[in-house]
Amino acid sequence: MDLYAEEILDHYKHPRHFGHLDEPTLVYHDRNPLCGDEITLELKIEDGKVVDIAFTGHGCAISRAAASMMSEEIIGKSLDELKGYDKESILDLLGIEVGPVRIKCALLPLKAMKAAVWGLAEEGEE
């Protein structure tokens, strides 16, 4: 079976930065009820820069790999730089074509990161 690129499968099976931070500066929880994907993103910010990051949650291979790859990518970046990340940045990281149905899975980590950085309130949790 040759479904996902080797790298995606590797990030899915061995996600980087999976877990929790001791003292996160920003925490954001988001979910995609349609697929049942869920992510909690924790960022530690010092001098306007991401010095550490962790995530937990569950989801499909694409959303988990996207979270793992994005985490590696944004360490050391400034908040301003993070604000510049968009859909294309994530798709570039994944390096695969994502169809119209699964694009939401791929973009959930980005959505959580942007919301954390912009300081958005989480919507009322059930």
Next chain:
Amino acid sequence: MIASTSSVALDVQRIRADFPILQREVKGKRLVYLDNAASSQKPIQVLDAMDRYYRETHANVHRGVHTLSEEATTAYEGARAKVSNFIGACCPKEVIWTRNATEAINLVAYSWGRSHLKQGDRVLLTEMEHHANLVPWQILAAEKGVELDFVRVADNGALILDDLPKLLTPKTKLFGFSAASNVLGTLNPVKELTQAAHKVGALVLLDACQAVPHMPFDVQDLDIDFAAFSGHKMLGPTGSGVLWGRREILNAMPPFMGGGDMIREVKLRQSKWNELPWKFEAGTPAIAEAIGLGAAVDYLSSLGMENVYAAEHELVTYAMEQIQDIEGLKILGPRDRRTGLVSFILGNVHPHDIAAALDSLGIAIRAGHHCAQPLHERFGVPATARASFYIYNTRDEVDVLVSGLRKVAEYFSF
């Protein structure tokens, strides 16, 4: 309702020859289509009926006195009579065309619900309902101050009937439930539930989406009051659906939408409604789609619905036997008394990954919550994978599914 036979009841190879789409390849593999509970494929008989209509007799119905309009009207109303027969209705006027089951249920909620329910009345539903039989009632409840109650689902996928006496109160005006669950495959005891509802004077609305395409179905025998189903799940085209209702009840309901065709007499400030069924069919209807559904019903009738049920039952039983040995695979729903679909989870592999992986092998299954989020919440899973069978599926295809699932389990294991 169901006669059981042990032999293979359908000539599947002959049936397959009628479905052009089954010849196509997906990702370089022969298509194995196992998403029939979402929508079935169409035989050439249905495609031809619609094509012929457009090529030879298309005109608006009920309006012209010219030949084409008369032919179109005859074909359109003929299709209604076929459906009426197929579901054991007393007469075609109890069969109202809608776009799909969702519209049929909304029609009842908007027309009957708004005119017959008042604050404090209750509507009973079940935890296993498709969003189509949930959300219209939520909207109505918010608008009219109507309360919603729910029959719970047991771990084995059956409705918990012990609660019924408590849930069916004198205030309960309608009991809406599915004949069969689109996720669990559970076949609900329609007659028993209907009798219980009628005892407290509640009407019964049956979501028959997963029953009418798959088994003998008779509205009078079941003694229900409304039934809703979609043509596209039973070999018919999208855009064809049915609300069946008992004529006394339909007669006492106000129109759903206003416009042409649904009126008898129009003045500037008021109008008189047309009689059944046209009272509920405002505007130019989906004529070709109705004719297509009529052809679909002919096709199914020629196979015999007992045979359809028996063949599906045999296939799903075989599939369940085969997949249950796969490590980490858990089947949802009852072991028996079920329809021809099976939903499952596979360890920690997200159903989207299962479906994407199977798709790479040419196998189409459904993954997600199947428009039944509360039911998934009930079982503590965000999503499931579902294989659903129909008249053209074979044991070979089940084998392809099983070997595909084994590959999926291995591919994602860590």
